[in-house]
Amino acid sequence: RRMRRAPAARGAKKPPPPPPPPPPPPQTLPQHQVVKTRPRC
DSSP states (O other): OOOHHHHHHHHHHHHOOOOOOOOOOOOSSHHHHHHHHHHOO
16 A cells, blocks of 8 residues: 555645646537537536
8 A cells, every 4th residue: 555655645746737728619610609508617
């Protein structure tokens, strides 16, 4: 168990990289507008 915790501790010290922002959906497609009305988060 300690061997597994060693690499985990290193990752804990480093803050997780922020997720890349999703690309803006093209407004040319009406379907994307429907998705906008429903927040994914």
